[in-house]
Amino acid sequence: MSIAYDVKDLDLAPAGRLRIEWAEREMPVLRLIRERFAAERPLAGVRLSACLHVTTETANLARTLQAGGAEIVLTASNPLSTQDDVAAALVSHYEIPVFAIKGEDNETYYEHIHAALDHKPHVTMDDGADLVSILHKDRTELMGNVIGGTEETTTGVIRLRAMAKDGVLRYPIVAVNDAMTKHLFDNRYGTGQSTLDGIIRATNVLIAGKTVVVAGYGWCSRGIAMRAEGLGGNVIVTEIDPLKALEAVMDGFRVMPMHEAAPVGDLFVTSTGDINVIDRHHFEAMKDGAIVANSGHFNVEINIPALAEMAPEAPRRVRPSVDEYVLPSGQRIFLLAEGRLVNLAAAEGHPSAVMDMSFANQALCTEYMLENADDLERTVYTVPEDIDQEIARLKLKAMGVEIDVLTPEQEAYLASWEAGT
Numbered sequence: 001m002s003i004a005y006d007v008k009d010l011d012l013a014p015a016g017r018l019r020i021e022w023a024e025r026e027m028p029v030l031r032l033i034r035e036r037f038a039a040e041r042p043l044a045g046v047r048l049s050a051c052l053h054v055t056t057e058t059a060n061l062a063r064t065l066q067a068g069g070a071e072i073v074l075t076a077s078n079p080l081s082t083q084d085d086v087a088a089a090l091v092s093h094y095e096i097p098v099f100a101i102k103g104e105d106n107e108t109y110y111e112h113i114h115a116a117l118d119h120k121p122h123v124t125m126d127d128g129a130d131l132v133s134i135l136h137k138d139r140t141e142l143m144g145n146v147i148g149g150t151e152e153t154t155t156g157v158i159r160l161r162a163m164a165k166d167g168v169l170r171y172p173i174v175a176v177n178d179a180m181t182k183h184l185f186d187n188r189y190g191t192g193q194s195t196l197d198g199i200i201r202a203t204n205v206l207i208a209g210k211t212v213v214v215a216g217y218g219w220c221s222r223g224i225a226m227r228a229e230g231l232g233g234n235v236i237v238t239e240i241d242p243l244k245a246l247e248a249v250m251d252g253f254r255v256m257p258m259h260e261a262a263p264v265g266d267l268f269v270t271s272t273g274d275i276n277v278i279d280r281h282h283f284e285a286m287k288d289g290a291i292v293a294n295s296g297h298f299n300v301e302i303n304i305p306a307l308a309e310m311a312p313e314a315p316r317r318v319r320p321s322v323d324e325y326v327l328p329s330g331q332r333i334f335l336l337a338e339g340r341l342v343n344l345a346a347a348e349g350h351p352s353a354v355m356d357m358s359f360a361n362q363a364l365c366t367e368y369m370l371e372n373a374d375d376l377e378r379t380v381y382t383v384p385e386d387i388d389q390e391i392a393r394l395k396l397k398a399m400g401v402e403i404d405v406l407t408p409e410q411e412a413y414l415a416s417w418e419a420g421t
């Protein structure tokens with residue numbers, strides 16, 4: 001094999017290929033796009049560097065971009081989220097260069113990002129904006145080649161909007177996260193299910209009867225709260241935004257500050273996008289045996305350095321993905337997946353059926369970006385509404401769901417202003 005890559009073990013490829021094909025069954029919209037891309041080759045000759053979680057779903061996106069003619073290189077968007085068998089299959093079977101190993105240290109993580117940038121991309125595809133950030137900070141010599149980029153997740157969009165606001169963003173980005181067919185499904189149902197899946201795979205604890213504290217009430221955290229409640233958890237929500245807090249109250253959850261939730265929670269899950277949401281004084285107040293997990297993009301939501309300082313001994317790994325910290329009082333706190341996104345580090349990430357729509361957006365927005373390159377400015381764009389609508393239409397069709405269409409009379413009524421009471 002002549003392509004450069006860095007994956008754990010190419011012998012894992014057959015298992016990875018089976019899993020990629022299994023995921024594809026649930027990704028009919030992406031399959032349709034792949035078939036059209038193979039016929040039309042809209043991405044012919046485009047060098048694309050993607051920094052995404054290396055999962056079965058991402059593999060199907062990579063295949064789609066490749067079918068469209070893109071030369072894609074893939075690096076991980078988190079050190080703990082790579083599925084090593086998938087990385088191996090992408091290299092051996094699909095001849096897609098991958099730089100990603102589950103459990104890589106931070107230095108290797110950034111070396112891999114640089115390796116993906118060595119590809120001299122025309123298009124960047126990011127999940128969390130690390131690729132764009134390194135490109136803007138350390139690899140500015142590559143900027144001349146770049147036409148545009150896409151961003152998958154809330155955290156990345158926030159970072160990119162901050163760059164645009166400061167006037168430092170050097171090329172256009174489409175915020176895939178902001179598409180309705182992305183965040184209403186992937187963030188809510190995807191994070192909701194996969195976060196509980198990660199917690200359960202890591203701990204095998206019964207959620208029924210537990211007090212589950214969910215930090216945040218954005219699309220991801222409301223999915224987590226909904227699924228925790230569905231499993232019988234007694235859910236408390238913490239928020240800083242009065243509107244979201246009000247929604248949580250009216251959705252039937254108890255809402256209170258984290259310092260009040262800390263002593264009553266059995267299980268804590270953060271998904272806020274902010275730093276130190278669970279901090280030193282919260283750990284001090286927690287019950288013995290409290291379980292703490294994060295499902296936000298970065299491992300900063302739980303103050304792990306403070307927890308490590310509070311515990312006289314190094315943490316003990318009591319199960320894969322579970323570290324026990326013992327405080328001087330004897331109180332034990334169990335941290336899942338080293339505070340990294342528990343849904344990807346301890347489970348397989350969002351199910352394929354929601355990633356189908358997220359990655360359909362990625363594929364169609366890449367095509368859109370290339371078609372409209374001359375008209376786009378150095379800022380963050382939302383996904384065009386017609387792409388969003390088309391993906392929803394295709395998904396419904398694939399699910400065998402039909403909907404009504406407006407009659408001419410109804411259309412005329414909606415367009416008129418004269419008719420009243």
Ligand code: ADE
Pocket residue numbers: 052053054055056057058190344348349350351352355
């Ligand atoms: N983000 C969350 N879940 C994911 C998945 N299954 N694949 C890629 N990115 C993800």
